[in-house]
Amino acid sequence: MSDALAQLRRLGEPFMEELSRAMWMIGAGHSREIDLRSIYARHAAALSDDALAAALDAWRTSTRPSEEHRSARLLLDWQIEGHAARETADLEERELGWEASAVITLPDGRRVPYQRAAIEIANSTDRRERLALDAARGTLVARELAPIRRERFEREREIVAELDVAPSYIEAIEEVSALPLRSLATQCEAFLRDTSDMSRELLAHSLKRELGINPDDAARSDGLALARSAEFDVAFPSSDLERAVRRQIEEMGLDPEANGHIVYDTAEREGKRSRAFCSPVRIPEEVYLVIRPHGGATDWQTLLHEAGHALHFGYIDSRLPFEFRWLGDNSVTEGYAMLFDHRMQDAGWLRRYTGLRGADLSRFLRNVGGSELRMLRRYCAKLLYELDLHGNEVPASQIPARYADRLSEATGFRYSPDDAYADVDPRFYAGRYLQAWQLQAVLASELTERFNEDWWRNPHAGPWLRDSLLAEGQRETAGELAKRVASRDLSFAPLIAAIEQLVES
Numbered sequence: 220m221s222d223a224l225a226q227l228r229r230l231g232e233p234f235m236e237e238l239s240r241a242m243w244m245i246g247a248g249h250s251r252e253i254d255l256r257s258i259y260a261r262h263a264a265a266l267s268d269d270a271l272a273a274a275l276d277a278w279r280t281s282t283r284p285s286e287e288h289r290s291a292r293l294l295l296d297w298q299i300e301g302h303a304a305r306e307t308a309d310l311e312e313r314e315l316g317w318e319a320s321a322v323i324t325l326p327d328g329r330r331v332p333y334q335r336a337a338i339e340i341a342n343s344t345d346r347r348e349r350l351a352l353d354a355a356r357g358t359l360v361a362r363e364l365a366p367i368r369r370e371r372f373e374r375e376r377e378i379v380a381e382l383d384v385a386p387s388y389i390e391a392i393e394e395v396s397a398l399p400l401r402s403l404a405t406q407c408e409a410f411l412r413d414t415s416d417m418s419r420e421l422l423a424h425s426l427k428r429e430l431g432i433n434p435d436d437a438a439r440s441d442g443l444a445l446a447r448s449a450e451f452d453v454a455f456p457s458s459d460l461e462r463a464v465r466r467q468i469e470e471m472g473l474d475p476e477a478n479g480h481i482v483y484d485t486a487e488r489e490g491k492r493s494r495a496f497c498s499p500v501r502i503p504e505e506v507y508l509v510i511r512p513h514g515g516a517t518d519w520q521t522l523l524h525e526a527g528h529a530l531h532f533g534y535i536d537s538r539l540p541f542e543f544r545w546l547g548d549n550s551v552t553e554g555y556a557m558l559f560d561h562r563m564q565d566a567g568w569l570r571r572y573t574g575l576r577g578a579d580l581s582r583f584l585r586n587v588g589g590s591e592l593r594m595l596r597r598y599c600a601k602l603l604y605e606l607d608l609h610g611n612e613v614p615a616s617q618i619p620a621r622y623a624d625r626l627s628e629a630t631g632f633r634y635s636p637d638d639a640y641a642d643v644d645p646r647f648y649a650g651r652y653l654q655a656w657q658l659q660a661v662l663a664s665e666l667t668e669r670f671n672e673d674w675w676r677n678p679h680a681g682p683w684l685r686d687s688l689l690a691e692g693q694r695e696t697a698g699e700l701a702k703r704v705a706s707r708d709l710s711f712a713p714l715i716a717a718i719e720q721l722v723e724s
């Protein structure tokens with residue numbers, strides 16, 4: 220390990236800890252403000268031009284493949300992301316400020332805060348109201364948010380292009396961030412083709428049954444209403460939530476707090492963000508799992524998801540260098556999170572830890588199968604569209620229409636071109652989720668082979684998961700990990716099989 224990389228590690232960890240602590244404090248409602256600029260100023264050396272140059276040099280000159288090259292790649296990826304974030308901080312602040320203050324005005328003069336729009340749309344049982352809200356929201360987004368986001372993405376592409384690590388932005392992400400975008404895109408196209416008939420059939424059935432809508436008329440706002448279905452909420456009481464998840468983790472032979480490293484923050488608190496998150500403030504010693512329960516099945520899925528992240532961070536081997544604990548392929552941590560949240564699709568798990576039984580359980584599983592397919596198809600279309608957005612083949616003027624076409628075609632809901640820049644995950648995070656989906660399927664079948672169908676309550680399964688996977692941090696990519704523990708490639712095949720089984724429940 221070169222002196223330059225050792226220096227990056229020394230500078231990187233305290234910077235990331237301070238940043239993560241500040242994000243946790245504001246997200247959990249412990250502080251009202253976040254002063255990102257002074258954190259960046261205090262740690263200016265961690266994201267200096269010298270630091271970037273050192274990472275670039277180590278990445279270019281180290282032998283491939285080697286552990287040194289692996290470290291250099293992770294550190295370079297982090298440097299590029301950090302530099303781009305610093306250079307576009309003004310746009311990010313404008314975006315956050317806009318989101319916090321924007322107000323939608325409806326044709327009848329009513330005003331709704333932008334932040335409430337998605338909830339209001341999902342909760343509205345009056346279809347005309349839903350469509351009106353969403354149309355007003357879309358107009359505002361296209362006029363005010365889209366230009367900010369569009370500029371941000373352009374600047375990010377320019378910053379990466381200037382570094383000259385690969386011929387294009389997409390190839391740079393593939394090379395440095397180890398996300399195989401183009402092969403994933405080929406898989407997404409095949410998945411969309413292979414599941415198209417099944418998707419159309421399931422959607423027509425749900426739309427008729429739940430919302431009384433003809434599939435030809437379905438709009439994206441109807442999709443929000445469909446996903447909101449509260450039919451099964453009584454089987455998932457908030458009072459049992461944390462206890463049930465902790466019990467399951469104990470039954471699989473793990474400590475829900477990972478030796479005192481994880482703090483569960485499930486209490487109601489003014490100022491706490493409504494979207495759950497997991498903050499590793501020191502890895503592995505100090506990890507916060509923050510959730511603001513709203514009631515129902517979604518909370519259970521969310522807590523399981525965040526518990527997967529928290530166990531990952533809390534059980535990482537403290538002897539690993541900074542980059543393997545803090546950086547790397549986030550498909551891996553998302554994969555562990557999904558391994559846990561997919562227990563909500565597991566009949567045995569549901570029978571043991573919830574009140575669902577008999578016909579209700581079957582109906583719940585069929586519903587879950589349908590929404591799993593819709594979500595997967597949406598993410599496949601998102602990734603394909605984001606490749607259009609960041610590639611050179613689709614002219615900028617056609618980008619919004621391309622967004623609407625791809626998403627409408629894949630989901631069966633009519634999407635508006637207004638959201639072409641708002642509905643984008645920076646740096647192809649949709650690709651990480653898709654790989655995580657594939658990874659959790661590989662891990663679940665490996666766990667089933669080793670510890671039987673109810674591995675989630677087998678006291679030998681947890682220690683195996685901890686020692687062979689969680690402890691390793693994100694040293695390996697999701698693809699490498701699937702190969703090492705299961706000798707398999709990541710693919711959509713097991714996901715299709717699982718969905719087919721669910722919808723036949």
Ligand SMILES: [Zn+2]
Binds near residue numbers: 524528552553556
């Ligand atoms: Zn996650």
